[in-house]
Each structure stands twice: as C-alpha cells, then as structure tokens.
Amino acid sequence: MTKRILSGMQPTGQLNLGNYLGALKNWVKLQDEGAECLYCVVDLHAVTVPYEADKLADSTREIAAAYIAAGVDPSQSTLFVQSAIPAHSQLMWLLATMTQMGKLERMTQFKDKAGKNKERAGLGLFSYPVLMAADILLYQATHVPVGEDQKQHLELSREIAATFNTRYGVDFFLQPEPYIMGEGTRVMSLRDGTQKMSKSAESDMTRINLTDDADMIAKKIRKAKTDPTPLPDSMEGFEGRPEALNLVTIYAALAEKPKAEIIAEFAGKEFSAFKPALSDLAVAKLSPITQRMNELLADKAEIDRILAAGTEKAQALANPVMAEAMDIMGFWKP
Numbered sequence: 001m002t003k004r005i006l007s008g009m010q011p012t013g014q015l016n017l018g019n020y021l022g023a024l025k026n027w028v029k030l031q032d033e034g035a036e037c038l039y040c041v042v043d044l045h046a047v048t049v050p051y052e053a054d055k056l057a058d059s060t061r062e063i064a065a066a067y068i069a070a071g072v073d074p075s076q077s078t079l080f081v082q083s084a085i086p087a088h089s090q091l092m093w094l095l096a097t098m099t100q101m102g103k104l105e106r107m108t109q110f111k112d113k114a115g116k117n118k119e120r121a122g123l124g125l126f127s128y129p130v131l132m133a134a135d136i137l138l139y140q141a142t143h144v145p146v147g148e149d150q151k152q153h154l155e156l157s158r159e160i161a162a163t164f165n166t167r168y169g170v171d172f173f174l175q176p177e178p179y180i181m182g183e184g185t186r187v188m189s190l191r192d193g194t195q196k197m198s199k200s201a202e203s204d205m206t207r208i209n210l211t212d213d214a215d216m217i218a219k220k221i222r223k224a225k226t227d228p229t230p231l232p233d234s235m236e237g238f239e240g241r242p243e244a245l246n247l248v249t250i251y252a253a254l255a256e257k258p259k260a261e262i263i264a265e266f267a268g269k270e271f272s273a274f275k276p277a278l279s280d281l282a283v284a285k286l287s288p289i290t291q292r293m294n295e296l297l298a299d300k301a302e303i304d305r306i307l308a309a310g311t312e313k314a315q316a317l318a319n320p321v322m323a324e325a326m327d328i329m330g331f332w333k334p
C-alpha cells in the first residue's frame, strides 16, 4: 500500500524558518518520494483564537503560496482549503459523539491556549483536536507528518478511529501513524533556546519569517541570543547552551549536512565568525523561496485557481468516506 500523507498548517501569522525546516521541507521530501500527499490550509482551526476576518482569506492564500514556494507541486500533491469542504465539520460532529471530555481536558495545547480561565475558553478551542481527527480520518490518511507538539492530538485521532470501529463493529477508519520528522528539525526561538520558534510569538525578533529580506535575516541572526563561549567541538559541549545548539541546528538543517560535520567545521570559533556564515547560508537558501512566494502572491487569481482545483480533488476523496461513515452510523439518506 502506498503511503497517503495528510498534513496542514493554520493561516495565522507568517510562516517562519521553523515551519520550513521542521515541516515544509519534509512535506516536499515525502512528495518527491512518491507518496500520495494531501496538504491543507486549516482555516477552521485558525478561527478558534481571535483573528481578523478581513485578513483570513489572504492569509490562506499566503500559506498556500508558501507551500508551493517551498516545493509542494500542485500537480503532484493535492493542495486544498479545509473550510471549503463541509465534510470536515460534518465528520467532526459525528466524531464528537465518541470523544470523551476527559480526554480533551488532558490535551496540553488546550491547557496552554485556554490558560487560567478555562471556564471562558470557547468550545471551538476545546474541540480543536476532534476537528483535527476529522481532517485526518476523512482521507483515510496512513501517515501524518507532525511536530512533537501535535503528537498528542494524533494519538487522540487514533483512539477516535478505534472507538468508531469498535462501536459500530467495522474496520473502517484507519489509525494514522505519526511521521515524526528527522532529528534537528526542531527550530527554537532566536531569543530563547528553550522555546519553539513560533509564528504567534509576540516579538518578531524571535523568528525568521519566510518573507524577511536579506537585511532583516542578517539583523535577526546578529541579534540572536548566544553566550560568550566559543563554539564547542562536540555535542556534549552544548550542554546548558540551548541558544548555541539552536543556531548550529539551523545551520546543519539549511546546509543539509549532519550536525557533527558543522560542529567540526566551527569548533573553537567565536559567534562573531559563525553568525555571518549562518546568515549568508540562510539568505542563500531562503531568498529563492521568498522570491517565488512574492511572485505567487502577486497573482491571487492563480493561487485561487490552484486551490479551487485541489479542493475539488480533495472533495472527491472526502465525500464517499463521509457518506459511508453516515451509512455505518445508520442515518436516513435521501
């Protein structure tokens, strides 16, 4: 059986180096290895937190442009928009009837996002993982590339699939496998090596956006937090130096080389020598992507055409699964 991959990103904020190295690059790799890939812009998830309605459609186009600029080929992979396919929300409702509140309460992302005031958190935020399960199960995806922070949600998707199958005595929904992306893909904040680089973090200096120009990239790397000690000559030397490790990780990922090789190359060097090398490399790797993204965004009609075609293809996969799920659950049909 060939792999069927499904993944998605939310149209909130701008994509950054972490999204590129940690996710998009792997999406492209899976596509190039011949897997059947479905990549979705999960806009229904994006509205579970405050957002600006008049910017949502453009943010959706921007994420799609980033997928394509990073190498997702719309003629090979199916690129689509979640909200344009009603079956996502419909399946979510069905799955909500077999998801325990207690399990949702244990989701760390909910706890983080809801903060102290859980009573006032929205039902959308609470049921977010059920929608994610619907996204995945609707396409009978075999593998889901996700970062560390989404593993818990994927595990829940597997449990929901199993509950459906047991409750209705069928072998219908597949239990999707996580596809955990290779070592060194976890990119951390430039200001705090213990926090993930995030598109929603307040300070823009914590991340390199895919739309940053060369000067901005150089400035952010120059100002990135480090420590006064030169670079060590082994992995152990990074103990207690998360910022130093992060910069070397980024370098290795951009250069597509093992970390050990980069460590050997820069052992004993000062950050004042390492940082300019890192910014040259980052600019060289990112500027073609930024340029392609800007070209794509200059022609919204073309992006819309690509998304409409992908959405039609995805819909053709989703609708029969949706219909069968309803059938299994015993609903009347017209």
Ligand code: TRP
Binding pocket: 006, 007, 008, 009, 010, 042, 045, 131, 132, 135, 136, 144, 145, 146, 150, 153
């Ligand atoms: N929750 C994911 C995130 O924030 C986004 C997402 C929604 C997703 N639906 C998905 C990822 C389905 C993989 C598969 O990163």
